[in-house]
Amino acid sequence: MQRLDFAERDSRPIxxxxxxxxxxxxxxxxxxxxxxxxxxxxxxHIFFASHYVQHWFDPWNPKxxxxxxxxxxxxxxxxxxxxxxxxxxxxxxxxxxxFAAIVLLALGVFRFSKLWVSESAxxxxxxxxxxxxxxxxxxxxxxxxxxxxxAPLYLNALPYMYDWMRRRNWRSLTLGTVLAVAAAAAQAWxxxxxxxxxxxxxxx
Numbered sequence: 001m002q003r004l005d006f007a008e009r010d011s012r013p014i015x016x017x018x019x020x021x022x023x024x025x026x027x028x029x030x031x032x033x034x035x036x037x038x039x040x041x042x043x044x045h046i047f048f049a050s051h052y053v054q055h056w057f058d059p060w061n062p063k064x065x066x067x068x069x070x071x072x073x074x075x076x077x078x079x080x081x082x083x084x085x086x087x088x089x090x091x092x093x094x095x096x097x098x099f100a101a102i103v104l105l106a107l108g109v110f111r112f113s114k115l116w117v118s119e120s121a122x123x124x125x126x127x128x129x130x131x132x133x134x135x136x137x138x139x140x141x142x143x144x145x146x147x148x149x150x151a152p153l154y155l156n157a158l159p160y161m162y163d164w165m166r167r168r169n170w171r172s173l174t175l176g177t178v179l180a181v182a183a184a185a186a187q188a189w190x191x192x193x194x195x196x197x198x199x200x201x202x203x204x
Contacts, residue, residue: 011118011120012120013122014123014124016106016110020103020106022127024099026130031095031098031099032095034091034092034095035140036098036140036143037091039140040142040143041145042145045078045146046090046094048073048078052070052079053086059071059075073146074146074150074184074186074187076185077101077145077146077149080093081093084096098145098148098149101149102135104156105135105152105155107126107152107156109128109129109155110126111155111156112155112156113126115158149186150183150186151187153180153182153183154180156179157176157177157178157180161176
C-alpha cells in the first residue's frame, strides 16, 4: 500500500505555475544582467527593432547596405521588441520578449507532449525544456530571437491542429492557424522543419 501511495504521489504532474517559476528563477537573473547582449545575433535584432520604433509603417532601412527592406526578414519578434521598448527601452524589451519565448517553449512542450504521454510525463518534459542546453545556447550565445520565438509558437499550434483533425473542432483550427502563421512571421523555416515530422505522427 505504501509503495502504491508513493507511486501515485510520484505520478502527479508538476503544476505549470511551478514550471514557469523555475523558468523565472533560472533565466530572469541572467536576462536582467543582459547576458544575451554579448551573443552573436542579439544586436542585429535590436537594430531592426530600433528602426520599427521610429518608422513602424516604413520597413525600408537606409542605415545598412545602402538601404534594404527589413521585411525580407520575418519581422514579428523585432516588432514586439519595438512595441515594448516604448515602456522599458530596447535592451530590456529584448530580454522580456526572450523570456516570453522561454516560457512559451515550456508551455508548448507540455501541450505537445500530452498528445503522446501522460500529463505527469509531459510536465517533466516541460520542466526539462527550461534547462535545455540548446535553448541556453540559442538565447545566450547565438542570440537567435527569431528561432526561440517561432519554435514555441508552432509547438503550441500543433495540439490545436491535432484536435481539429481528430474532432473537427473549428475553434482549434482557428487557434492553430493563427499560431502557425505567427510562427512563420517570426521565422520562416520553423514551420517547414516541423511540417513533415508532424504529418507523419498525426497519421498514427
